[in-house]
Amino acid sequence: MVVKLNRVVPFGLLTLLGLMHISWMVFRWGPPNLQPFLAGLLYVPAFLIAAGYAVRTARQVQSTRESVAWVCISIGLLAFGLAEVIFTYLQVVRQVDPFPSLADVLFLLFPPLVGAALLLFPRPHLSRAGWLRLGLDVGIMTAAAGVFSWRFLLADLVVDYRAQPLTGSIALAYPISDLLLLCLLLLLLARHQHLPRQVTVLMALALTSFVVADTGFAALTVKQAYVSGSIIDLFWGLGGLLFGMAAILRGNNTRVTISEPALNWTVLTAGPYLAVAATAILLLNTVMDGTGDFTVRGVLWSTMLVATLVMVRQAVAFAENAALTRDLHRATQHLESRVAARTAELHTANMELHAFSLDLEEKVQARTAELELSRAHLAHQAHHDALTSLPNRVLFSDRLGQAVTAAARYNRKLAVLYLDLDGFKQINDTCGHEAGDEVLRVTARRLQEATRPSDTVARLGGDEFIVLLTEVGEVFDVASVARRILDSVSKDIVLDAQTVRVTTSIGIALYPETALDAAPLHKQADAAMYRAKHGGKNTICYFAPEMNSVIQVRADLVAGLRSALANQELYVVYQPLFASSTRELASLEALLRWSSPSLDEVSPGEFIPIAEDSGQIIELGAWVLNEVCRQQAVWQRQGLAPTRVAINVSPLQFARPGFVEDLRHLLGRHGLDGRWLELELTERIMLNDLASIAHKMRELRALGVGISIDDFGAGNTALSYFFQLPITTVKIDRSLIQGLGQAHGSDRVVQAIVALAHSLDLKVVAEGIETWAQMTSVTDLGCERVQGYLLARPEQADVVQARLSAKSSARELLVVR
Numbered sequence: 001m002v003v004k005l006n007r008v009v010p011f012g013l014l015t016l017l018g019l020m021h022i023s024w025m026v027f028r029w030g031p032p033n034l035q036p037f038l039a040g041l042l043y044v045p046a047f048l049i050a051a052g053y054a055v056r057t058a059r060q061v062q063s064t065r066e067s068v069a070w071v072c073i074s075i076g077l078l079a080f081g082l083a084e085v086i087f088t089y090l091q092v093v094r095q096v097d098p099f100p101s102l103a104d105v106l107f108l109l110f111p112p113l114v115g116a117a118l119l120l121f122p123r124p125h126l127s128r129a130g131w132l133r134l135g136l137d138v139g140i141m142t143a144a145a146g147v148f149s150w151r152f153l154l155a156d157l158v159v160d161y162r163a164q165p166l167t168g169s170i171a172l173a174y175p176i177s178d179l180l181l182l183c184l185l186l187l188l189l190a191r192h193q194h195l196p197r198q199v200t201v202l203m204a205l206a207l208t209s210f211v212v213a214d215t216g217f218a219a220l221t222v223k224q225a226y227v228s229g230s231i232i233d234l235f236w237g238l239g240g241l242l243f244g245m246a247a248i249l250r251g252n253n254t255r256v257t258i259s260e261p262a263l264n265w266t267v268l269t270a271g272p273y274l275a276v277a278a279t280a281i282l283l284l285n286t287v288m289d290g291t292g293d294f295t296v297r298g299v300l301w302s303t304m305l306v307a308t309l310v311m312v313r314q315a316v317a318f319a320e321n322a323a324l325t326r327d328l329h330r331a332t333q334h335l336e337s338r339v340a341a342r343t344a345e346l347h348t349a350n351m352e353l354h355a356f357s358l359d360l361e362e363k364v365q366a367r368t369a370e371l372e373l374s375r376a377h378l379a380h381q382a383h384h385d386a387l388t389s390l391p392n393r394v395l396f397s398d399r400l401g402q403a404v405t406a407a408a409r410y411n412r413k414l415a416v417l418y419l420d421l422d423g424f425k426q427i428n429d430t431c432g433h434e435a436g437d438e439v440l441r442v443t444a445r446r447l448q449e450a451t452r453p454s455d456t457v458a459r460l461g462g463d464e465f466i467v468l469l470t471e472v473g474e475v476f477d478v479a480s481v482a483r484r485i486l487d488s489v490s491k492d493i494v495l496d497a498q499t500v501r502v503t504t505s506i507g508i509a510l511y512p513e514t515a516l517d518a519a520p521l522h523k524q525a526d527a528a529m530y531r532a533k534h535g536g537k538n539t540i541c542y543f544a545p546e547m548n549s550v551i552q553v554r555a556d557l558v559a560g561l562r563s564a565l566a567n568q569e570l571y572v573v574y575q576p577l578f579a580s581s582t583r584e585l586a587s588l589e590a591l592l593r594w595s596s597p598s599l600d601e602v603s604p605g606e607f608i609p610i611a612e613d614s615g616q617i618i619e620l621g622a623w624v625l626n627e628v629c630r631q632q633a634v635w636q637r638q639g640l641a642p643t644r645v646a647i648n649v650s651p652l653q654f655a656r657p658g659f660v661e662d663l664r665h666l667l668g669r670h671g672l673d674g675r676w677l678e679l680e681l682t683e684r685i686m687l688n689d690l691a692s693i694a695h696k697m698r699e700l701r702a703l704g705v706g707i708s709i710d711d712f713g714a715g716n717t718a719l720s721y722f723f724q725l726p727i728t729t730v731k732i733d734r735s736l737i738q739g740l741g742q743a744h745g746s747d748r749v750v751q752a753i754v755a756l757a758h759s760l761d762l763k764v765v766a767e768g769i770e771t772w773a774q775m776t777s778v779t780d781l782g783c784e785r786v787q788g789y790l791l792a793r794p795e796q797a798d799v800v801q802a803r804l805s806a807k808s809s810a811r812e813l814l815v816v817r
Helices: 002-027 032-041 044-060 064-093 102-120 128-160 165-190 197-222 233-252 265-288 293-383 393-410 424-431 433-450 475-489 518-534 547-564 604-614 617-637 659-670 683-687 690-702 734-738 746-759 772-781 797-816
Strands: 413-422 456-461 464-472 493-495 498-500 503-511 540-542 570-579 585-596 600-602 645-648 677-682 706-712 729-732 763-767 785-787
Touching: 002 044, 002 233, 032 064, 044 064, 044 233, 064 102, 064 233, 102 165, 102 197, 165 197, 197 233, 293 393, 393 413, 393 456, 393 464, 393 518, 413 433, 413 475, 413 518, 424 433, 424 498, 433 456, 433 464, 433 475, 433 493, 464 475, 475 503, 475 540, 503 518, 518 540, 518 604, 547 585, 547 604, 570 617, 570 797, 585 604, 585 617, 585 785, 585 797, 600 604, 604 617, 617 645, 617 659, 617 677, 617 797, 645 706, 659 690, 683 706, 690 706, 729 746, 734 746, 734 763, 734 772, 746 763, 746 772, 772 785
Parallel strands: 503 540, 585 645, 645 677, 677 706, 706 729, 729 763, 763 785
Antiparallel strands: 413 464, 413 503, 456 464, 493 498, 570 585, 570 785, 585 600
């Protein structure tokens, strides 16, 4: 902010002075008696302020030469401003002709001072040949400008002031100084500078303004037409302002930088030839116009000078090219001779070494081969997984440690991806361990195909894999690899006569963003994987510091859940389902709850996934089935109206051999008819052996047990499954119900599901009803039963008993009537 103010305020001041000068030139404001003073002195403040900023810049720059250069510019600007004051004093106050006078001496001090400054500015080193080429190029273009100056200005000055040697010398000094300024301008634009490019361009524009003003002054003076306040005065003022702006810019950026020439190589190359062509055309025009011999001779000799300089420039270029060619030829010959000699030496040494190595190899090769084979075999067994041949935990830890050390040394990034297969335990339990082993081998191959050869894919045990990505560019690259792994792993796997499919949850830790050592990276990736698994599985999760507390909470849940059954901390609640048309109680859904003394009420969304991961869901599911059957029997013995109760069954529990037989014994033990029981299964169960599932479902239907598909519409079930499975009920997922009347197309999707279910003679339940608008919509769409917090929340068994008692009383009353 301070740097911007240091630049904006001075720039604004200089710009204001320039605008004041322009406005006076246009409107001639001010008292009439001050008009002569304003005409001569209005732009003098610009020179004084610019000189002040040049002095300030001289104190700020680091180079002594550049500091002296800015001092020269400051003195030149002060001299010019003082000269204008003297010029105005002589003309207005003394009312004498100010030309020639002391003012001219000060005016003419400006070009050499500025020229000295430009030569003093530090610049990159050039060879003598480079300086000669640059000098000739600038000299040619300056000489060409001199031809035009002679033709249109100098010749007339010489003739007019022939009788006044002193006055004529001073008059000639102005256009000659203009040629000097032009030469310096070309030098400034044609060479590299230790200055910012903006500063160089501003100084070039300032010199151009002075050249224009001086040339105009000389031309008007010859015609005796110059008066103070002429339009050319604007160019002197503009030149002073531009020098001031250049000094401000340099003062705010004092770093030593090398800027490119403002005139590119093409301009420098074509400039001399264009200059010759222009002077030749001018000479032809001068001769044809019949101009005086004096002028013609000057143009002729000047044109010849330009042509001679061009020929010298070409000769220098040819000589330099020839020297370079000779040097290159000599260097090439010398290099070739050295290479040939060194090659011969190497060939001789190589032949001797080859003969020695052959003899040595014959003696060592046999023994070495045996030892290497044995060692490699032992090393591979010690550091690789026997099933997948991937690196094991030991080898992976070693590689991760080395990778972290290398990343710290060379400032690189790396990533650790912790993978856990979703649904692998179910495949093991339903298809056998041989099928599970084949799934692990296929997954290992897919992981290697999805990563680079430089990366490490390892198996930690069970269904857990880990991947080390080295030399990672950005987080986007890690995400791309993780997404590629997700897509590859989730493809179907053909096992003999059936097809299975697994997905994976991936946790990612990054070095150095999340940890600086191998062990924390491993632990963080593991924590992120568990978050991914609980976030819906088949997804990616990056480690965040708050996951450390999540890890502890999960550990507490796992430990507490092991003893929850034995400590009688689990209980069942029931959520009523109602007939959509009459709002009467139609059925119940049993829901498992956990009240822990140390953890308080634990949400099912937290402990059910843990139970599924650990396999404890089988034990919990069996307990819920027994508890619901027991409670049903109690209610029926009390004479309450029988009501069907739905129970959620895990795919892992349903896939167990003997599930149907266990349920048959359970119904018999409690004396319960199977028609008062309904099992809710998710769409995931259909991803496994469909024939086996259909067989179990038919056995359950034979017992009278209903089969309901829960959360329908949230997964990717093929509709063809409905024609193969003996399903009785479809529960539409709450996400579709929530979208009724809001999400585009939700109403049509629900309507299509209802129509499909009814065409197959299936009942439809809408779950998650929270508003009366949703209640009206699902009723109009034809859903027979509804469930949601709008109607009733899950209730304890005693509250449900009261509901059932009221229902029984109502039925008895109807019978009496």
